[in-house]
Amino acid sequence: MSNAPHDSTSHEQEAEILDAIEKWLERDVRPHVLRLEHADEYPFEWVEQMKELGLFGATISAEYGGLGLPAGTYARIVEKIAETWMSLSGIFNSHLIMAACVERMGTPEQKQTWLPKFATGEIRGGLALTEPDAGTDLQGIKIRAKRDGDHYVINGTKTWISNGIHGTCFALLVKTDTSANPAHKGMSCFLAEKGPGFRVSRKIEKLGYKGIDSAELVFEDFRVPADRLIGGVEGKGLQTALGGLELGRINIAARGCGLASAALRDAVRYSQIRKTFGKPICEHQAIQLKLGEMATRLQAARLLTYEAARAYDRGERCDMEAGMAKYFASEAAVENSLESMRIHGGYGYSKEFHVERYYRDAPLMCIGEGTNELQRMIIARQLIARNPV
Numbered sequence: 501m502s503n504a505p506h507d508s509t510s511h512e513q514e515a516e517i518l519d520a521i522e523k524w525l526e527r528d529v530r531p532h533v534l535r536l537e538h539a540d541e542y543p544f545e546w547v548e549q550m551k552e553l554g555l556f557g558a559t560i561s562a563e564y565g566g567l568g569l570p571a572g573t574y575a576r577i578v579e580k581i582a583e584t585w586m587s588l589s590g591i592f593n594s595h596l597i598m599a600a601c602v603e604r605m606g607t608p609e610q611k612q613t614w615l616p617k618f619a620t621g622e623i624r625g626g627l628a629l630t631e632p633d634a635g636t637d638l639q640g641i642k643i644r645a646k647r648d649g650d651h652y653v654i655n656g657t658k659t660w661i662s663n664g665i666h667g668t669c670f671a672l673l674v675k676t677d678t679s680a681n682p683a684h685k686g687m688s689c690f691l692a693e694k695g696p697g698f699r700v701s702r703k704i705e706k707l708g709y710k711g712i713d714s715a716e717l718v719f720e721d722f723r724v725p726a727d728r729l730i731g732g733v734e735g736k737g738l739q740t741a742l743g744g745l746e747l748g749r750i751n752i753a754a755r756g757c758g759l760a761s762a763a764l765r766d767a768v769r770y771s772q773i774r775k776t777f778g779k780p781i782c783e784h785q786a787i788q789l790k791l792g793e794m795a796t797r798l799q800a801a802r803l804l805t806y807e808a809a810r811a812y813d814r815g816e817r818c819d820m821e822a823g824m825a826k827y828f829a830s831e832a833a834v835e836n837s838l839e840s841m842r843i844h845g846g847y848g849y850s851k852e853f854h855v856e857r858y859y860r861d862a863p864l865m866c867i868g869e870g871t872n873e874l875q876r877m878i879i880a881r882q883l884i885a886r887n888p889v
Contacts, residue, residue, distance in 0.1 A: 514573045521577060524549060525584045533585045537857055540710040542666060547591060550621070555592045557619030559747065560599050564615035571747065571809035575754040579802075582758025583765075586861045587711040589758075593751040594626030594662040597744040598671040601627070601689060605731045605740045614669075614691060625667035627748070628658040628692070628717060629741055635660075636874050638673065638738060639683040643719065645674040645690065647726070652676070652690065654722045657701075664715025665700055669693045672724075673741050676734045687737035689730045697722030708860030742819075746812060748869045749822040753805040756829030756865045760798045763833070763840035763858045767791060770844055781843070790843060794836045801829035820882035823875040830865035830872060837862045 529546060536543055550556065559574050560566025569577075581589045599618045602610055617623040634640035643656025654674055661670065672692040680686025692698065697720050704714045730740050768791060771782035781787045808825040811818035837858035841848035848855040866872045 514576070517567075517569070517573065518576060518580060521553065521580055524553065525581065529588070530584050534851075534854070534857075537585070537587075537710045538851060540705075542713060543588065543591075543711055546588060547621075547624075547666075550588070550592060554619075556595055556621035556624060557599075558592065559596050560603065560615055560619045564603070564611060565619040566599075566615070571750055571812040572806055574747075575750055575757075575805050575809045578751050578754035579758040579761065579805075582755040583762045585711070586755055586759060587709055589751065589755055590662050590709065590712045593748065595621075595624050595667070596751075597627045597748045598625055598669070598691075600747050601671045601730055601740050601744040602691070604743050605689075605736065607732045609727070610691070610730065610732075623669050623693075624663065625669035626661060626663040626671075627741070627744060628661050628664075628670040628672045630658060630660045632657060632659050636871050638741065639687070641673060641675060641687070643672075643674045644678065645676050645688065645724075647676070648723070650726050651723045652726060652729070654690070654692070654697075654719045654724060656719050658717045658719075659715075660704060661715055661717050662712060664717055665703060665713035667713075670717070671730065671741070671744070673737050676737075680735070684738040685735050688734045689737040689740040690724050691728040691730060692719075692722070692724050695722070707863070708857065709864050745869055746818055746822050749826040749875075750805065750808050750812060752865050752869045753801070753808065753822070753825035753829040756826070756831075756833040756862070757798065757801050757805055759833035759858050759862050759865070760794070760801060760829070760836040763836040763855065764791070764794045764798055766853075766855055766858075767794065767836075767840040767843045770847075774845075787843060790839045794839055797832045797836060801825070801832040804828050820879050820886075823870075823878040823882075826865075826869060827872045827875040827879070830862070833858070833862040833865055 528549060554567045557566030558569050558577065562568035578589045599615060602614050629638055631641050631643060643654065643658065645652040645654045670692050672690045674688055674690060675686050676688040677686030699718050701716045701718045704716065706714060771787050772780050774781050804825040808818055808821035811821045841855050841859050844853060844855050847853050850856065
């Protein structure tokens with residue numbers, strides 16, 4: 501099916517949505533980010549406000565109660581939020597990947613049952629792929645689901661699962677046939693709601709990406725109804741997950757743009773205030789070179805991100821475009837955050853400023869939703885496939 505939303509979004513509608521989010525960020529979020537960040541505190545109040553803004557249904561089609569936003573508008577929303585506090589974008593991104601798995605691959609009954617509840621945030625959750633011994637190589641997962649009458653019984657562990665503590669439902673990638681060759685033909689994806697046999701074993705403490713809950717999930721004889729198998733057919737799990745990850749990688753790219761933008765914004769401001777040798781440091785050539793590179797890097801990252809979003813909205817295969825955007829924008833966030841810290845000098849290393857947070861948050865973007873090493877391999881393979889001799 502096409503990825504394109506059912507409703508088109510005009511420039512005026514997009515501007516209204518972005519304006520509402522900007523006002524919310526300025527009024528309710530920005531003044532309190534440092535406090536929640538340093539306390540690693542979950543933003544319960546902001547989650548309720550994000551429900552009211554419709555963010556949990558941002559990319560879900562209007563026929564299921566979502567906003568039906570195109571990926572291009574969604575990317576701009578994510579960038580704006582990540583400029584303020586990147587952690588907030590993760591709370592609805594993983595949730596929307598789960599929703600995309602259902603909308604793209606689910607049965608009509610599954611779409612009618614689950615998507616309206618996802619859109620309102622009544623049910624929130626995410627994507628459960630990674631395991632202690634399997635991350636980038638998803639075919640190496642070990643979690644097992646065995647058919648037992650009208651249920652499946654699941655045993656295994658997932659780790660690094662966003663929304664793992666406060667979410668209640670997850671698109672869970674499992675193996676239904678461990679003897680399948682290639683392995684992906686024995687993989688399936690279920691909608692797994694928390695219940696007996698499904699527990700959170702621990703919260704994972706992180707360098708950055710504070711506030712959002714990343715957790716390890718343990719499944720011990722967890723019974724899930726057979727009608728929760730996304731698409732209703734075994735063996736489509738990896739295809740289901742990878743389809744959702746295209747949107748996820750566009751999100752990561754947009755987050756990278758947001759961090760790169762915040763780092764540049766703060767550097768430009770500080771460079772006009774801080775003086776050395778009798779003049780603002782923005783008048784020193786060494787600082788100008790840094791600012792020029794940071795600004796160009798950000799603009800290139802944005803253009804790649806928006807191009808990937810346009811391809812997604814056209815319903816085209818866009819793993820190469822999304823991979824390029826995710827790879828470049830995440831590296832731009834890392835480089836801009838470090839350069840901003842250098843421009844800020846000692847203050848950039850202080851927790852009183854936001855710069856040290858950008859520096860801690862940015863590396864995650866190079867790892868999450870497929871490492872940047874994997875992205876370059878995807879880009880190269882697609883390049884060869886699209887240009888045969």
